[in-house]
Amino acid sequence: MKTEFKFSNLLGTVYSRGNLLFAPDGTCLFSPVGNRVTVFDLVNNKSYTLPFAHRRNIARLALNPRGNLLLSVDEDGRAILTNIPRRIVLYHFSFKGEISALAFSPSGRHFAAGIGRQIEVWHTPSTPDVADGDLEFAPFVRHRVYTGHFDSVRSIEWSSDSRFFLSASKDLTAKIWSLDPEEGFIPTTLGGHRQGVVGAWFSKDQETIYTASKDGALFQWKYMLRPGVPESEKMDDDMQWRIAERHYFMQNNAHVTCAAFHAESNLLVTGFSNGIFGIYELPDFNTIQNLSISQNDIDFVAINKTGEWLAFGASKLGQLLVWEWQSESYILKQQGHFDSTNSIVYSPDGQRIITTADDGKIKVWDVNSGFCIVTFTEHTSGVTACEFAKRGNVLFTASLDGSVRAWDLIRYRNFRTFTAPTRLSFSSLAVDPSGEVVCAGSIDSFDIHIWSVQTGQLLDQLSGHEGPVSSLSFAPNGGSLVSGSWDHTVRIWNIFARTQTSEPLQLMSDVLCVAFRPDSKQIAVTTLDGQLTFWSVSDATQTGGLDARRDVSGGRNISDRRTAANVAGTKSFNTVTYSADGSCVLAGGNSKYICLYDVQSGVMLKKFTVSVNLSLDGTQEFLNSKLLTEAGPQGLIDTQGEASDLEDRIDHALPGATRGDASVRKTRPEVRVPAVAFAPTGRAFCAASTEGLLIYSLDSLLQFDPFDLDVTVTPSSTLETLSQRDYLKAIVMAFRLNERTLIRRVYEAIPTTDITLVVKDMPAVYLARLLRFVAVQADESPHLEFNLLWIEALLSNHGRYLKDNAGIFAAELRSVQKAVGRIQADLARLADDNVYAIDYLLAQPVVEDQVESQGLDFGMDDDNANGTDEDMDDEEEEWLGLD
Incomplete structure (x- = not known):
C-alpha cells in the first residue's frame, strides 16, 4: 500500500476571521479558514484549500491586481507570499507587528499595510513571469512609513491612479496620503465623526470621498471653498476638503461592523452588529435592500469586480454567504459546525462524507466540490456516532438526546427514530451490513440495545459488560458484533444465532475503540494505556500489538504543569480504522499526530501532523517561559475588560458553567482528532480535527513514478510502437x-474492436494500474461507451483473478464501482429529464386551425392513420415535436 498521502483539502470550515477577497475576474472567493486559505470557485461550484499553513490564524489577505500573488498575514504579523496559479509559497516575511489593514495598489507595484497606528508602503515582490525584472535578492523592500493616526488603522483604499490612498482609523478620523511627495499636496485629515471610522473610499472620478463610522454616520466630502471666502478672491489655500452631506443608517441600537464601496456602480454595502446588511446607492443615499442574514455580527463584506456579488463572513457561527443582489438569490451559502466534530464516515461510493458534532447537526459534504449539500437538525443534543447501511442510501446516527435516527439520503428526511425504554445518552453505534438491525451503546447503561430497522421496535438488550460501552462494530460479512467497554474487555457477540453468546477478550485497560478488518477476520483495539492490539476473531487470540504511547504523544497545553513527554492525556488513540485492503491501520487521539501502522509488522509507516497552528492548545512541544506571568499563562489572562468598546467589554457567557456559553467559540481550543476514516477507494483518508475536516490523498498527478523502466522505453519509442498498431506493447x-x-x-x-484482445493478454502486474486509470477516465473523460467497454473487458477476462486477489485489488475495484455508479446515476437522471420533456411535448394541444394552415391532414385514411405520411416535411415534423 502506498503511504505518500499529502494534504489536499479542508472541509467543515468555511470562514474563521479576517477579510474576504474576490479574484480580479470575480469568479473565485478567497476565505481565511484558521491558519489556511480556502478558494471557492463560484462558477464551477468547487473549492480547494491552498497547501501552505501559517503558525497562527490568518488576520489579513490581499491579492495583487493580476490575481497571481496572494499575500496572507497572520495575527503575529508573519506573512506568506503565494503564487496562486502554481500554489507555491514564494517568500516568508515578518512585519514585526499585528496587521489591521492590507491593500495592493491598482498598478500592482506597491502595497500598503496598517501596522498599529502606522502605515507602511512596500514594493511588491516581482515574480519570474513579470517583464520588469527577475527575482530580487531582498523581495520585500519598504518604500515609506506614514505616521499621523493616534489609534489602529481600520482600512486602506487606493486611488485609481495609485498616487494617493485613504486610511480610516479608530481615532475618529480618515486621512489622505500621497505615495510620493507631490507638489502642493499636504496630507489631509478628515475629522468630524463621533466614533471610529470603519472605511473611507474615493468616488470613481475621485472628486468625492465617502467615510462611514461605527455609529452609522456616512459623510460625503468634496473639495470646495472655505466658508466666507468670495469666489472672486479665492486662492489655492482657500480650497479644502469639507463635508458636503451627512447621512445616517438608522439601525436602532446596532452599529456598523463592516462596509464596502463599489465605485463603478456607486454601491455602498454595510454590515451591522445585529446580522442585517444594507445596500445603498450613492450619492443620493437611496436604500436598495435591507436583509437579515445572521443572528450575530457580520464581520466582513466584499464586492466583486462587476458589483453583482456580495460576500459576507460571520465568524461567530462560521458562516459564509455570497449574495447576488439584483436577482436576490444566494450564489453560496455555507456554514461549518460551530462545535467540535465527534464522528465522520464515508459513503460507500466515496462521494460524500458525513460529519456529526456537539452542536446537534449532521452535515453531508460533497468530496468533489467541497461544499455542504444538506444539514440535518432534528437531534436536540450532541450527535456522537454515525454509520451507513451497506448500499449507502440510509444513514444512522446516535445522539446524547437519547435517540438513534435513520435518515433517507435520497429524499433527505428522517424516516425512523429508535429509543430505549429509559432515557439514555447513546455514545456508540453499529449497523448490520444488510441494514436490517441497528445497535447502540451508552455511557449511562452497560447494555447494548438492538432495534429492527423495518419496524423500529427494540429487539433485545445484550447484557454482559460491567462498564459503559465505548465502541461498537459489526463485521463486514455480518456474522458477528464486537463491543468494547470500560470494564477492560472486548466481547464478540453472535446476535443472529439461536443462543446469543459472547466471547470476552481481556485487556489491561479501558477500551476506547474497536474496528473490524474488511475481511472480518481480525479486529484492532485501542486502550487507555496507549496500546494498540490485534485479535483474531475466529480464535479469540491476540495476534499482534504495539505500544503507541511515544508515537501519539505530542503537544503541551498552555496550562499543563507537566512537559509534553509526561502528560498522560495525550498518550492513547481514541479512534482507529483499517485501510481498504486491510494491510494498514490509521489511528488518532487527543494530540496533533495521526499515525499509520503496518498491521503485519507493527511498524509505523508514516506520522501526519494535523496542525502547526499556535492559536490552538497542544501544538507546541515546549512552552516559552517568558509568556508565564505572575497571574498564570499569558494566553489565559482575560483581557476582555480592557477593550476600548463597551460591547466588547461585556461578558455574555453563562455564569457557573465551566465551558461557558455553548454558542460561543472557545478562545483556546485544543488540537485533537476525534475521528478518522479511509475512503472506500483507499486513495484518500479524512480526519476530523479542531480546525475542520482534513482530507489527505495520494496525489499521483504531479510526480513521475516510473515502473520497471529500461533504456528502450521512451515516449518517442512508445508512440512509434503505437503507430505500428502494436497496441498491447504500446500501453505496457x-x-x-x-x-x-x-x-x-x-x-x-486503441480501436474499440481491439480492446478485448489487448485486455486479454495484459500482464497481471499491470492490472492494478490499468483498473485505476480506467476508473479515473470514466470519471473525467466524456467517452462514456469507450470507458465502459474497457471496464467490461477487464471484468470479463480477469474477473476470477481479481476475485481471488480481492485484498490486493480492493481499492481499484472500489474506484471502478464508484465510477460505474456515477455513470449510472447520471444516465438515469438524463433519462428521467428526457421522459419529462417528451411527456410535456406530447401533452401540448394541437389546434385544428393551425394544423390546417400547415397543410396537414389528420383524417383517418389508410396512408396516415398509422403515421406514415411520406409527404410530411422536416419543418412540419419539428413543429409537431416529432423531430
Missing part, C-alpha cells in the same frame, strides 16, 4: 513510464 510501455498524458494518448488510440 506507457504504464512503465507512468506519464499520465502519454497513457491517455495510447489508451484513446
Whole structure:
C-alpha cells in the first residue's frame, strides 16, 4: 500500500476571521479558514484549500491586481507570499507587528499595510513571469512609513491612479496620503465623526470621498471653498476638503461592523452588529435592500469586480454567504459546525462524507466540490456516532438526546427514530451490513440495545459488560458484533444465532475503540494505556500489538504543569480504522499526530501532523517561559475588560458553567482528532480535527513514478510502437513510464474492436494500474461507451483473478464501482429529464386551425392513420415535436 498521502483539502470550515477577497475576474472567493486559505470557485461550484499553513490564524489577505500573488498575514504579523496559479509559497516575511489593514495598489507595484497606528508602503515582490525584472535578492523592500493616526488603522483604499490612498482609523478620523511627495499636496485629515471610522473610499472620478463610522454616520466630502471666502478672491489655500452631506443608517441600537464601496456602480454595502446588511446607492443615499442574514455580527463584506456579488463572513457561527443582489438569490451559502466534530464516515461510493458534532447537526459534504449539500437538525443534543447501511442510501446516527435516527439520503428526511425504554445518552453505534438491525451503546447503561430497522421496535438488550460501552462494530460479512467497554474487555457477540453468546477478550485497560478488518477476520483495539492490539476473531487470540504511547504523544497545553513527554492525556488513540485492503491501520487521539501502522509488522509507516497552528492548545512541544506571568499563562489572562468598546467589554457567557456559553467559540481550543476514516477507494483518508475536516490523498498527478523502466522505453519509442498498431506493447510501455498524458494518448488510440484482445493478454502486474486509470477516465473523460467497454473487458477476462486477489485489488475495484455508479446515476437522471420533456411535448394541444394552415391532414385514411405520411416535411415534423 502506498503511504505518500499529502494534504489536499479542508472541509467543515468555511470562514474563521479576517477579510474576504474576490479574484480580479470575480469568479473565485478567497476565505481565511484558521491558519489556511480556502478558494471557492463560484462558477464551477468547487473549492480547494491552498497547501501552505501559517503558525497562527490568518488576520489579513490581499491579492495583487493580476490575481497571481496572494499575500496572507497572520495575527503575529508573519506573512506568506503565494503564487496562486502554481500554489507555491514564494517568500516568508515578518512585519514585526499585528496587521489591521492590507491593500495592493491598482498598478500592482506597491502595497500598503496598517501596522498599529502606522502605515507602511512596500514594493511588491516581482515574480519570474513579470517583464520588469527577475527575482530580487531582498523581495520585500519598504518604500515609506506614514505616521499621523493616534489609534489602529481600520482600512486602506487606493486611488485609481495609485498616487494617493485613504486610511480610516479608530481615532475618529480618515486621512489622505500621497505615495510620493507631490507638489502642493499636504496630507489631509478628515475629522468630524463621533466614533471610529470603519472605511473611507474615493468616488470613481475621485472628486468625492465617502467615510462611514461605527455609529452609522456616512459623510460625503468634496473639495470646495472655505466658508466666507468670495469666489472672486479665492486662492489655492482657500480650497479644502469639507463635508458636503451627512447621512445616517438608522439601525436602532446596532452599529456598523463592516462596509464596502463599489465605485463603478456607486454601491455602498454595510454590515451591522445585529446580522442585517444594507445596500445603498450613492450619492443620493437611496436604500436598495435591507436583509437579515445572521443572528450575530457580520464581520466582513466584499464586492466583486462587476458589483453583482456580495460576500459576507460571520465568524461567530462560521458562516459564509455570497449574495447576488439584483436577482436576490444566494450564489453560496455555507456554514461549518460551530462545535467540535465527534464522528465522520464515508459513503460507500466515496462521494460524500458525513460529519456529526456537539452542536446537534449532521452535515453531508460533497468530496468533489467541497461544499455542504444538506444539514440535518432534528437531534436536540450532541450527535456522537454515525454509520451507513451497506448500499449507502440510509444513514444512522446516535445522539446524547437519547435517540438513534435513520435518515433517507435520497429524499433527505428522517424516516425512523429508535429509543430505549429509559432515557439514555447513546455514545456508540453499529449497523448490520444488510441494514436490517441497528445497535447502540451508552455511557449511562452497560447494555447494548438492538432495534429492527423495518419496524423500529427494540429487539433485545445484550447484557454482559460491567462498564459503559465505548465502541461498537459489526463485521463486514455480518456474522458477528464486537463491543468494547470500560470494564477492560472486548466481547464478540453472535446476535443472529439461536443462543446469543459472547466471547470476552481481556485487556489491561479501558477500551476506547474497536474496528473490524474488511475481511472480518481480525479486529484492532485501542486502550487507555496507549496500546494498540490485534485479535483474531475466529480464535479469540491476540495476534499482534504495539505500544503507541511515544508515537501519539505530542503537544503541551498552555496550562499543563507537566512537559509534553509526561502528560498522560495525550498518550492513547481514541479512534482507529483499517485501510481498504486491510494491510494498514490509521489511528488518532487527543494530540496533533495521526499515525499509520503496518498491521503485519507493527511498524509505523508514516506520522501526519494535523496542525502547526499556535492559536490552538497542544501544538507546541515546549512552552516559552517568558509568556508565564505572575497571574498564570499569558494566553489565559482575560483581557476582555480592557477593550476600548463597551460591547466588547461585556461578558455574555453563562455564569457557573465551566465551558461557558455553548454558542460561543472557545478562545483556546485544543488540537485533537476525534475521528478518522479511509475512503472506500483507499486513495484518500479524512480526519476530523479542531480546525475542520482534513482530507489527505495520494496525489499521483504531479510526480513521475516510473515502473520497471529500461533504456528502450521512451515516449518517442512508445508512440512509434503505437503507430505500428502494436497496441498491447504500446500501453505496457506507457504504464512503465507512468506519464499520465502519454497513457491517455495510447489508451484513446486503441480501436474499440481491439480492446478485448489487448485486455486479454495484459500482464497481471499491470492490472492494478490499468483498473485505476480506467476508473479515473470514466470519471473525467466524456467517452462514456469507450470507458465502459474497457471496464467490461477487464471484468470479463480477469474477473476470477481479481476475485481471488480481492485484498490486493480492493481499492481499484472500489474506484471502478464508484465510477460505474456515477455513470449510472447520471444516465438515469438524463433519462428521467428526457421522459419529462417528451411527456410535456406530447401533452401540448394541437389546434385544428393551425394544423390546417400547415397543410396537414389528420383524417383517418389508410396512408396516415398509422403515421406514415411520406409527404410530411422536416419543418412540419419539428413543429409537431416529432423531430
